[in-house]
Amino acid sequence: MKLNYINLPVLAKFYATDAFSIETGPQLGILLSGKGGYLPNSRSYRTLDFGLGFGLGYKITDKLELGVRYTIGFTDVTKTNTENLKNSVGQFTLGYSF
Template sequence: MKKIILCAIAIMAFGFANAQKTRFGVKGGLNISTIGGDDHANALVGFQLGGFAEINVWKKLYIQPELLYSAQGGKFDAYNGQRDYNVNLNYINIPVVAKYYITKQFTVEAGPQLGLLVSSKSPYDEKTVDVGFNLGAGYNFTNNFSVGIRYTIGLTSAYGYGNDYYDDYDYGYYDNRYTNNVLALTAAYKF
């Protein structure tokens, strides 16, 4: 946790040192999330809300660290006489994406994300840290207002089991990693 905080401070310090090339903003939007690796999982609709800094590092290349509250999870079909249920996982996500302006209006982005679980409603034992990788694109209507689409590919299991505890036993259905996968549709405003 200390490394995360120090990294965030370093990014912000870099941004303030280059204040003429840094813009800050807010963003929010719709999440369509699933738990990958489970055949019974369906999409769950949630939201995300937070802020970001857009730091120009070279010509059309920017680094964009963000701090987002994100409601994620999945809907699960009933089986063996059980009822359908939702897994609701709420994270503070810290993505850091490299953003490239192909034109003044159109951007593409990619980069890692660290998620810290803040609350959950689930019958499972969730891990408190989640790691993912983002791929996305955006369109700038004006210098201040833009929209974006981003897909987050989960790289670590969302649950405390998966490849650890149950691998000592021969339970084939626990061999998958259950990852957070999120399609986000957002709007952003830069100051």
């Protein structure tokens, strides 16, 4: 199954030290399209997906930062009662400030 979303995270970032950060917050996903699996078309999937993201970051220099984030979905993405499928996403990030 392939689901395409636009995800809108709203995260708060807290710096535990000058270099180490923790982030968390909600994420709203809007379904653009869905196909595959045993469901016939994109109308078989829910339009909105809600999740919670959390992550860690480390500032290597004043301009370079590494991070890791995981978002767990709370919404069953199908409209059927037979499955309870939820999205989850893992991310690695590399940030550069200029």
